Amino acid sequence: MIMYTFNTRMQNSVRVLQRGLRNIGKANVFVKKENKYTNLPFAKTLLTIAIGGGVFTTAMIGAWITVQPEQIEEHHCQCSCAARIQTFDLASKTYDTTVGRDEFFMGMPLLRWWLLRSAKGNVLELAAGTGSNLSYYPSDCQVTATDASRSMLQKAATKINDTKKKNVLLLRVAVEDIPRLLLHTENNKRFDTVVDTFGLCSVEDPILALRTAQAACVHPTSSRILLLEHGRSYFSWINHHLDKYAAKHLQKWGCSWNRDILQIVKDAGLIIESSSRWHFGTTYLIIARPNPDFVSPATTPNTAAVSSSSKFSSAVE
Numbered sequence: 001m002i003m004y005t006f007n008t009r010m011q012n013s014v015r016v017l018q019r020g021l022r023n024i025g026k027a028n029v030f031v032k033k034e035n036k037y038t039n040l041p042f043a044k045t046l047l048t049i050a051i052g053g054g055v056f057t058t059a060m061i062g063a064w065i066t067v068q069p070e071q072i073e074e075h076h077c078q079c080s081c082a083a084r085i086q087t088f089d090l091a092s093k094t095y096d097t098t099v100g101r102d103e104f105f106m107g108m109p110l111l112r113w114w115l116l117r118s119a120k121g122n123v124l125e126l127a128a129g130t131g132s133n134l135s136y137y138p139s140d141c142q143v144t145a146t147d148a149s150r151s152m153l154q155k156a157a158t159k160i161n162d163t164k165k166k167n168v169l170l171l172r173v174a175v176e177d178i179p180r181l182l183l184h185t186e187n188n189k190r191f192d193t194v195v196d197t198f199g200l201c202s203v204e205d206p207i208l209a210l211r212t213a214q215a216a217c218v219h220p221t222s223s224r225i226l227l228l229e230h231g232r233s234y235f236s237w238i239n240h241h242l243d244k245y246a247a248k249h250l251q252k253w254g255c256s257w258n259r260d261i262l263q264i265v266k267d268a269g270l271i272i273e274s275s276s277r278w279h280f281g282t283t284y285l286i287i288a289r290p291n292p293d294f295v296s297p298a299t300t301p302n303t304a305a306v307s308s309s310s311k312f313s314s315a316v317e
Contacts, residue, residue, distance in 0.1 A: 081174060081176070081203075084148075084202055084204075084254035085148050085149050087251075087254035088129070088147075088152050088202075088254055089151040091253065091254075092130065092151035092154070092155055095130055095152070096155065103132075106279060108228075111283070111285055112132065112228065113136050114285070115195075115197070115227075115285055116195065116226065117136075117138065118224060118226060118287060119138060119193045120140075120193055121192030121193060122190075122192050123137065123141045123143045123144065123191060123194075124146070124178075124191040124195070124213075125143060125144070125196070126175050126178070126194065126196040126209065126213060127147055127148075127198075127202060127203070128152075128153070129152045129199075130153075130155035130159070131155065131156030131157075131159040132197070135165075141167065143169070146170075146171045146175075147170075147172065148174040148175070150172050153170050156170055157170060176204075176205070176209070176212070178213075178215075178216055182215070190216060190218035190219075190223075191216050191218060192217075192218055192222065192223055193223065194214075194216055194217060194224075194225045194226070195225075195226045195227075196209070196210075196213065196226075196227050196228075197229070198229060198255075200231075200259065200261060201259060202254050202255050206259060206268075207264055207267050207268045210225070210264065210265065210268035210270060211269065211294050214268070214270065214294035215294055217290040219295065220290050221289065223290055223295070224287060224289060225270060225287075225288045226286075227261075227265070227286040227288065228285055229261045229286070230282050230283050230284070231257065231259045231260060232259065232260050232281075232282070233280050233282045234277070235280055238280055238282065239258065243258050261284045262275070262284065265286060265288065269291035269294060270289070270290065270291060271289040271290070272286060272287075273287045273289060
C-alpha cells in the first residue's frame with residue numbers, strides 16, 4: 001500500500017512536471033480557460049524561484065561588498081600642485097565635454113543654480129576651472145574667478161563672451177596664493193561671497209583652502225561661503241570603491257575623490273548654516289559663514305603659508 005501510494009504520487013509529480021515543461025517556452029505564463037485566467041503551477045513555481053534567487057543573490061553580493069575592509073593605505077594619496085596644474089592644462093580641451101555630460105545626467109546644473117542664487121555682492125570663486133558657474137551668478141554680482149590653470153581659464157574666457165557677462169574678472173592664481181592676491185588689491189579688498197565648487201578635491205591642503213576663503217570674507221556675519229563638493233559616501237561599499245581607485249583617479253584627473261568633506265569643513269572652522277547630501281552622500285551642498293577667528297578685515301592677511309615663488313596674473317594676458 002505504501003509503495004502504491006508512493007508510485008502514484010511520483011507519477012502525478014512527473015505528469016505535472018511534464019505539463020510545466022511544455023509551457024516553459026510559451027510567452028504567457030497564464031492559460032485562458034472558460035474566460036478565466038488560471039496560473040500554471042510549474043510556471044508560477046519557476047517564477048517564484050527565479051525572483052527569490054535573484055533577491056538572495058543580490059543581497060549576498062551587497063553584503064559581501066559592504067563588509068569588505070576599506071583600503072586605508074590609499075586614503076591619503078598625494079599629488080603636487082604643479083602636477084595637478086599640468087593635469088588640468090592637459091584636460092582642459094575635453095573637460096567640458098566629458099565632465100559636463102556626466103554632470104548633466106547627475107543634475108549638477110540644478111544644484112549649481114540652487115547654490116549660486118545665494119551669491120551676492122563681490123564674489124570670489126576659488127578653482128573656477130572652465131567657468132561652469134559663470135552663467136548661474138545673479139546679474140548684480142561682481143565676480144573674481146580664480147584658478148591655477150591657465151588653459152582652464154582660457155576656456156572660461158570664451159564663456160564670458162557667450163554669456164555676455166561684463167562684471168567678471170579672471171585671474172590665474174592658486175588657492176594657496178589668495179592671501180597675496182588680497183595684498184595686491186585696492187584697500188585690501190574682501191568679498192561678500194566666496195564660492196568653491198568641486199575644488200576641495202583638487203588642492204593639496206583643503207583645510208588651508210577653506211581658511212583662506214574665510215580670510216577673504218569682508219565680514220564674519222554678513223559674508224557667506226558656498227560649497228558644492230564631492231567626497232566620501234554614506235555607504236562603506238561606495239567608500240571602498242573610492243579608496244580602491246583613489247590613486248588612479250588622482251593621476252588621471254588631479255582629483256582626490258575620497259575626502260571627508262564634512263570633516264574638512266569642520267576642521268577648517270566654518271560655521272555651517274545648511275547642508276545636504278546627494279548621490280548616495282557623495283555630493284555635498286553647503287552654505288556656511290566664516291569663523292570670526294579667521295576674518296580680520298582691518299589687518300593684513302597672514303601670508304606665511306604662501307610660497308615665495310607664487311605668481312598670479314590675468315588669464316587672458
